[in-house]
Amino acid sequence: MIIGLIGFGKVSQTLVNLIKSDDIEFLTSKENRSKSTIEAIDELNVGLASTFDEVAKLSDILISATSPKSALNIARKYGKLSNGIYLDLNNISPETTLEINKCVDNLVDGAIIGKIDSNNPTLYVSGHSAQELLFLGEFLNIKLISENVGDAAILKLLRSSYTKTLTALLIESFEIAKRNNLENEFFDVISITEGSDFKDKSLSRIRNTLNNPKRKSEELQEMISYFDDENLIMVKAALEKFSQL
Template structure:
């Protein structure tokens, strides 16, 4: 079996490292990649082809893990060369996923949940051909959600709505606690009910949100647009907080 990778960031690199089998060969291309990505590809020992179209045509499973902005373009350009499974792992909206489905045969909607470069992330998949990827459970915990394209994308949005709203609330309450010289005590009392690692995870969440506030705002705006028929009071409040 040949698995082709479009993109060689953390997602693709970790899949390459986790899925180890004499019956599986990974391939990719350095076409249009940055110097640092080319270096990572060459250091990995993965088989390299001249173009991604060639990678697509030779793959039994083609994994797209590039960026949300390029996901649809990649699908339009490379999808027509794929005879096997096309697994999209980009953080995209359900609408974009359904648009990709128009250009790709055998699309599987996927998401890596958990720390991307950890030893135990979980792969969630949906789509009519999802059963054909359940063998990956031997290497990475793999869960089929449904046979419907877009279901995993919806779950990604809902998860994002929760985590980003929670991050906004953490930022607000921790700032108030700091203003009252009670930041340590604030996390101490929450740790009693939320778990011993709550403070560490919360601080990491706050720092990540602040450092990537523009992207977080864009993601919240996308959530609000997609679920426009829902109330979303808390999500809209989180967006307002990040805008400030």
């Protein structure tokens, strides 16, 4: 079996490291790659094709893990060349997923939950052909949601809205605690119910959000836009908080 990779960032590198089998060959291309990406490809000893067109045509499973902005164009360019499963792992909206479904046969909608570079990430999949990917459970956690393309994207969006809304409240509470010189006690009292690693996880979330408020706001706006008929009071409040950061 050949698994083709369009994009060779953390997602693809992690999959290459996790999926080890004599029956599986990874294939990519150095076409228009950066120097650092070529070095990563060489280091992992991934099979090479001269072009991405060739990668798409030869692959039994073609994985798109590039960027949300380029996901649709990548699907239009290479998805139509694929005769196997097209697995999209980009952080895209359900709307974009459905657009990709119009131009790609055998689309599987995928969402990686948790840190992608962890030893055992969880991959949620949905789509008519998603069941054919369950063999990957030998190498990582994989959860089949349904045969409906877009369900994985909706779950990904819902999880994102939950964590970001929670982070907005966390930032607000932490700011008040700091102004009252109670930041350590703030984490201590919440850790009683939330676990001993609450402080480390919370500070990591806060730093990440403060470093990327615009991107976090865009993701919440995407949520509000897609579920415009829902009463998203908390999500809108989180968006207002992020706009002040």
